[in-house]
Amino acid sequence: MAVTGIMFISVVLLINGKQQRAQFQFAVKDVQTQIRQIMTETTAGYNQLGNNTCSSFGGKPKLATGTTDTLGTNASCVFLGKTIIFSQDKESFLVAPVIGLRQPITTDFQGVFAADLNSSKPILSTDTIASQMMLQFGLSPVAMYVGDDLAQKVGSVSFVLTPGVKDISPGNQGTTSQNLNIVAVTNGSSLANSIDAERSAVETAMQNGTVSSRDYINSTDDKVKVSICFNSGTTNQSLLLTIGNGGNGIGLGSKIYGVQNCGAA
Numbered sequence: 001m002a003v004t005g006i007m008f009i010s011v012v013l014l015i016n017g018k019q020q021r022a023q024f025q026f027a028v029k030d031v032q033t034q035i036r037q038i039m040t041e042t043t044a045g046y047n048q049l050g051n052n053t054c055s056s057f058g059g060k061p062k063l064a065t066g067t068t069d070t071l072g073t074n075a076s077c078v079f080l081g082k083t084i085i086f087s088q089d090k091e092s093f094l095v096a097p098v099i100g101l102r103q104p105i106t107t108d109f110q111g112v113f114a115a116d117l118n119s120s121k122p123i124l125s126t127d128t129i130a131s132q133m134m135l136q137f138g139l140s141p142v143a144m145y146v147g148d149d150l151a152q153k154v155g156s157v158s159f160v161l162t163p164g165v166k167d168i169s170p171g172n173q174g175t176t177s178q179n180l181n182i183v184a185v186t187n188g189s190s191l192a193n194s195i196d197a198e199r200s201a202v203e204t205a206m207q208n209g210t211v212s213s214r215d216y217i218n219s220t221d222d223k224v225k226v227s228i229c230f231n232s233g234t235t236n237q238s239l240l241l242t243i244g245n246g247g248n249g250i251g252l253g254s255k256i257y258g259v260q261n262c263g264a265a
Helices: 001-045 193-208
Strands: 052-055 060-065 077-086 090-099 130-132 142-146 156-161 166-169 176-177 180-183 226-232 238-243 252-259
Touching: 001 077, 001 156, 001 180, 001 238, 001 252, 052 077, 060 090, 077 193, 090 193, 156 193, 180 193
Parallel strands: none
Antiparallel strands: 052 060, 077 090, 077 156, 090 130, 142 226, 156 180, 166 176, 226 238, 238 252
């Protein structure tokens, strides 16, 4: 009877262990899918404001409750991308649309578009049209940093389209050229920040040009990456997710560790 009991317990533990590993694998695939979707939506360059309007106020974009508006046709504002804000050990993350001015505040609109993030004065909508995304089975971020430098900590990563410049070539009047960039703010950015503190750090960097070394990545530059370490909530494993490591556009890579904290993070 004692032997039978031991065998039964062993089988239960084996089954439970397989289930926990399967839950971790599901959580890994889920967060990868969510981030890829955010990148795809940013590349499409379209975002709905919902029951809000956007206008220029005090030299910056301003959202207000009102008639449904579309940023693609709004005269004052333009959808630039999305910022993902993570929080230490929390099983969710916030996806905040990045909205900028369509034209520089120093000019009357004569087909002159804001040519960079600074002149577009971007803001993050962390409440009105932001989305709260869940991490599965207890997966939670424990470290986030630029490249492989654990000391260069961040708490968010942004996928943004440069506002673009007017294309005056024959047959293309009025169009703009845009590049998808990755922006990681190292001045004041941290997983320990509140949502408001992280929003403020990102907005300050984008509006005033304090993005670390002006780092960004596009289809011709794959030297910049953001690393995020997630601990499993069901096993002793961890996931190191890297954004911006691809050789073609903004890549998304991953590595599974058999220990927590990605071995070192």
